[in-house]
Amino acid sequence: MRNYGGGLAACAGLLLGATLLTAPPAAAADEPVPVLAYGMDEGTGTVVADASGHGNTGTATRTTWTDGKYGKAIALTATASRVIANDVPSLRLTSAMTVEAWVNPMAGGNSNVIVGKGTPYNLAASRGSVQTPATTQVSGPRLPAYTWSHLATTYDGQTLRLYVNGAMVASKPVQGAITVTASAFAVSQWGGLVDEVRIYDTALSEAQINADMTTPVTGGAPNSPPTALEGLAVVPGYGRAGLSWQASTDDAGITGYQVHRSTAANFTPSASTLLGTVTSTSYADVLQSRGTYHYRVAAIDTSGQLGPLSEPVSAQVMEPDNPPTPPSxxxxxxxxxxxxxxxxxxxxxxxxxxxxxxxxxxxxxxxxxxxxxxxxxxxxxxxxxxxxxxxxxxxxxxxxxxxxxxxxxxxxxxxxxTRPEPDLSQTLALAYGMNEGTGTTVRDGSGRGNDGTAYDTTWADGRFGTSVRFSDDGDGWISTLPSTSLKMTEGMTVSAWVNPSQETGTRPMLFKWTNAKTDFRVFTSDGGPPGPSIVAFDGTSSYGSRLSSYRTLPVGVWSHLAVTFEKGTFALYINGELEMRRGSSFSPSDDVASFGIAGPTVDPFIGKVDEVRAYTAALSPAQIRTLMETPVP
CATH class of the missing domain: 2.60.40.10 (Immunoglobulins)
Structure with missing residues (x-):
């Protein structure tokens, strides 16, 4: 359904004065034939075909096509939008007339003429008239917005009558011939949708009007309104209420939902209660004061029809909250x-x-x-x-x-x-795929010659291929010979796949050291926070800085750890995602360095290790995620 704005609408009727409601005589056996019949089912272009056989084709100006009561309809919402047919004898009604249309008013729809030939006869949203030669009008009830209503006015030479949805709502005695002028016939701008326009040169009975209501000009099934909205719920908060609901359905499709609010329970929605129209199935209502608020919601379909309103829901909203201040x-x-x-x-x-x-x-x-x-x-x-x-x-x-x-x-x-990402081939200092499966040599795949020697370890299935297992006796470790390629003074990245057998204790995993000191150690678990950590030393055996996680690595499961350092900042990654980062005064040693894995301590690492790498630069997050899934060749 098409949304034209909020609110309830527009007055309906044919302003004709008095109110004696008497029906006309029953129709003759031969059904009357209209002198103009617009089904408005073209859906495109500016030509509106006349199905009456009289050739009263209309020309549309500044209109749009949309879903109608039956098939398509014309939207008359722009300035000077209209459909015009030339003045011809068949439209110069003299002794009797019937004017019909299905209409769907938008909010604020006014009393402008909808259908007619100017002064001689016309039908409007709030009046209808005939000139005989004195102008006579009748008025009817106000029409609901976003809802299809059928309007008809008849004149039989004795009485002017108004019908809304097939029922007569007003009449007034009037006599004389209808004034004849040379004015054109028009379906004019009024603020809504129009469909199924018919003009007769005779006064139809109530039964005949009801038959027209249910019979499209050019065939087709009626466009039903949306289904009733269900599941409306509200969550109150500080100065706000969050609404949500289940989607309605419609034979032509849903285009939006009207949201209404009131401080009165069981209220009737109106233009004053409309908060707005949304396309989603939720709405956040921001309020200025605390109190109890009541809400109702209805769906709108592609033809502008409003579905049944939801049952009301209520929320006790707390005092509005001040918005946050931005970071200083x-x-x-x-x-x-x-x-x-x-x-x-x-x-x-x-x-x-x-x-x-x-x-x-x-x-x-x-x-x-x-x-x-x-x-x-x-x-x-x-x-x-x-x-x-x-x-x-x-x-x-x-x-x-x-x-x-x-x-x-x-x-x-x-x-x-920022700079370009580090060149992986130029900054790789050590790469252990650990796929030897036998012996004590762990081959370095970096091309730097930093092969490792394994002590008191065994081989096992790995994350990719095989891995090195460190046993329960705690004496196993792997180390390299000293090398200038392992200084890592400008920056570093060290990473490994680990599969621990125990989750508690202070369990070192990767480390760099020189003759003078240990530069840093990466732990799979720490004696303080239980998760992985990085410890940098200040040139002695004392801790210089520490970055620790509270996320414990699962036992018996492969997890990827990576640590980077650059420009005084450490970063810790777990399974490719940044866990935490922290500034540090750590200054890597410029001495020739060795690299180690695990090692004999009070709480040694027990478990399996695979795919160990060391780089002389801090890799980017994207590079860490890539190498995590790429085995060492």
Missing amino acids: SVSTLGHGGSAAVWWDGASDDRGFSASEVHRSTVSGFTPSATTLVATVPEPSWWEHLDPVPAADTYYYRIIMVDRVGQRSAPSQEAVVT
């Missing part, structure tokens, strides 16, 4: 293939539900759906690692969303320049 600071850091964004200083009296991260390549941009790159849910760190599409300069703005769905103003803009 937004910081950025460019990487190869990504940009880190973090923010602070936002506030809300009831808390946040999410943060929207918006990105553009244009300074001064306005955030929109097309600039939204991430929605960071609460609770979480106020940060996002954005995998940018290319090396470029980017601008970021943050919008905070509170728990009632209110959005803050956008933050001030932050700018960052």
Whole structure:
């Protein structure tokens, strides 16, 4: 159904004065034939065919086609929209007449003429008239908006009558011949849809009018209104109410839903209660004061018909909430293939539900759906690692969303320049596929010659091919000889597939060390937070910085771990997704370094390891997800 705006509409009728309601005599045996009959089923173009056989073809101007009561209809909603037929003898009615039409008024439909020949005879939304030569009018009831109603007016030389939906609602005595003029016949602008227009040179009986009501001019089934709306539910909140409902059905299709609200229970919807028309099956009503509010919803079909109203639902809405304030600071850091964004200083009296991260390549941009790159849910760190599409300069703005769905103003803009993603072949320093399956040598597939030696380990099925198993005695480990290719001073990425047999304890997995110190260790579980962690050392055996996760790795399941470091920032990934990132004062050693896996400690790693890699650069999130699913050759 087509939506023309909110509200109930338009007056119906034929203004003819007095109210003595008497029916005309019964029809003769021979059924009358119209002198003009528009079924309006063309659906395109400007020609409206006359099915009466009299050749009174109409020309449409500034009209649109839409679904009608039967088949198609004409929408007369634009300025000067109309259908015109030339003045011809068959339309110069003199002694009697019948004018009929199906009409569907929009909100605010007025009393402009719908169908007629100007002064001699016409039918309007709020009046109908005949000139004999004095002009006589009758009036009828107000028509509902977005609903098809049948209007008819008749004159038999003695009485002018008005019918609404086949029932006579008004009449007035009047005599004399109908005035004849040279004015054109018109279906004119009035603010709604028109279908099934008929003109007769005789007065039809009530039975004949009812027969026309149910018989389309050019054939076709009637267009039924939408089904009753069901499942209307409301969730109250602070200064808002969230509505949802089940979709209605219709033989021609649904185009929208009218949503009405009132403070009175069991209210009757009207133009004053209409909140708006939506195409979805939900609506968020933002309110200015607390109280009890009542809601009803109805569907609209493609022909503008309004379906039955839903049963009312009520919500006790709490005091409106103030919208959140935007972050007072937004910081950025460019990487190869990504940009880190973090923010602070936002506030809300009831808390946040999410943060929207918006990105553009244009300074001064306005955030929109097309600039939204991430929605960071609460609770979480106020940060996002954005995998940018290319090396470029980017601008970021943050919008905070509170728990009632209110959005803050956008933050001030932050700018960052990113680099291309690291070259994987040039930065790969170590790659263990662990597919040897026998012996103690673990071959390095990087081409750097950093083969490892396995101590007190066994071979087992791996994530890809075979893997190395570290047994319960805790003495197993793998190490390389010292190498300049393992310094990793400008940046680093280390990664591995791990399958732990135990989830608790302080269990080191990957580490780099020199003669002077241990640079860093990656743990599958930590003695504090139970999840994976990265520990960087300050040049002695003391911890310099620590980044720990509370997400425990499952026992007996393969999980992918990756850690990156660049520009004073560590990032921890679990199964290809960023778990957390944190700034650090860690400065990697420039000494010749060795690389190790597991190792004898109080709580050694017990389980299987596969696909270990080390890079001399911080890989992008996209690269980490790719290598995670790519076995070492």
